[in-house]
Amino acid sequence: xxxxxxxxxxxxxxxxxxxxxxxxxxxxxxxxxxxxxxxxxxxxxxxxxxxxxxxxxxxxxxxxxxxxxxxxxxxxxxxxxxxxxxxxxxxxxxxxxxxxxxxxxxxxxxxxxxxxxxxxxxxxxxxxxxxxxxxxxxxxxxxxxxxxxxxxxxxxxxxxxxxxxxxxxxxxxxxxxxxxxxxxxxxxxxxxxxxxxxxxxxxxxxxxxxxxxxxxxxxxxxxxxxxxxxxxxxxxxxxxxxxxxxxxxxxxxxxxxxxxxxxxxxxxxxxxxxxxx
Numbered sequence: 691x692x693x694x695x696x697x698x699x700x701x702x703x704x705x706x707x708x709x710x711x712x713x714x715x716x717x718x719x720x721x722x723x724x725x726x727x728x729x730x731x732x733x734x735x736x737x738x739x740x741x742x743x744x745x746x747x748x749x750x751x752x753x754x755x756x757x758x759x760x761x762x763x764x765x766x767x768x769x770x771x772x773x774x775x776x777x778x779x780x781x782x783x784x785x786x787x788x789x790x791x792x793x794x795x796x797x798x799x800x801x802x803x804x805x806x807x808x809x810x811x812x813x814x815x816x817x818x819x820x821x822x823x824x825x826x827x828x829x830x831x832x833x834x835x836x837x838x839x840x841x842x843x844x845x846x847x848x849x850x851x852x853x854x855x856x857x858x859x860x861x862x863x864x865x866x867x868x869x870x871x872x873x874x875x876x877x878x879x880x881x882x883x884x885x886x887x888x889x890x891x892x893x894x895x896x897x898x899x900x901x902x903x904x905x906x907x908x909x910x911x912x913x914x915x916x917x918x919x920x921x922x923x924x925x926x927x928x929x930x931x932x933x934x935x936x937x938x939x940x941x942x943x944x945x946x947x948x949x950x951x952x953x954x955x956x957x958x959x960x961x962x963x964x965x966x967x
Contacts, residue, residue: 691917692717695767695813697760699723699747699802700774702733705821705876708909709771709916711737716917718769723747723756747774747798748784750959757805767809769916772799772820775851779844786959789837791844795851800858800952810869818862818871819915822855822926826875827936829853831944833951854948856926856935861945863924872915873935874927876908 696713700706701722710733714720719740724730727744734742741763745756760767775795782790788797803810803818810816829849832838836854838847859873914920914930926935938944 694718694769695764696720696769696771696916697723697743697767697806698771698773699799701739702726702729704905705909705912706771706773707733707737708905709773709912710739712909712913713769713916714738718917721760721764723774747802748788748790748794750786750788750793750797750801750956753798753801754805754960757802760806761809764809766812766814767806767816768813769817769819770803770806770810771912771916772802772818772855773912774798775821777844777848781838781842781844781847788955788959789839789842789847791847791851792837792854795848796854796858797952797955799855801956803862804956807866810866816869817916817920818859818869819912820855820859820871820873821912822859822873822875823848823852824875824928825849826852826856826939830938831857831941831948833944833947836951836955853936853939856939857941857945857948858952859926860924860939860942861949864942864945865949867923870920870923872920872923872925872927874911874915875933876911877903877929 691713696718698706698710701710702724710720710722714737721741721743722734722739723743723745725746730742730744743756743759745752747753778790784790784793799820825848829852832850856873859871863871911927911930915927925932
């Protein structure tokens, strides 16, 4: 990883932090992205990161701004790690009017990858690594209602977004064969995920965390896909090995429909013409 330019989202705690820390240790020039400027700067100092970006990735205008800031600093990007994500027990909408889970877990990595595509094209053996989840197996693509305006369930919306991560990865690999794009399930990790919800949900996650992988253990598959020799693209990995995702994650027609839907949504929110390809 010596000298490789890397960007990791959601890198101020959990598996994102451990991924960034290890890639720095291996010699990469890592920029970390987080929401809180002070915390992001502190983490960057602690792990020796090359730089920071601050953005609320649920806000697509901030995603685009962060990508532009990164492009102003660097002429290339070798590895993009789409790690940031969350689960919301109640339906919430962003400032731009998008359901929070869909905006943060899917549209943000879709847009960030698209905006950074020229830098990835300039990179050396470029890679895009997207953190999905085994929860994708409980999701079914809802092209007609991706934001769960009807019958919202926090877990169903999360599973849907994690399915979208894998379908996005497959379509990205098909469209851009010059890069390596893979998705992964990190395992059940004790990273405080879900702890911000409050009430019984947070209490349940504290119990789950007691029996979960550590963030260091959970980051290993992400690190493997970012740094180790990988010869396949458009695939799904568990425990650093290729695994078969649920059947609905192998539907290339659904992957194309998702891509078209995502472009249309991003275009509507940002008020610009999005060119596919």
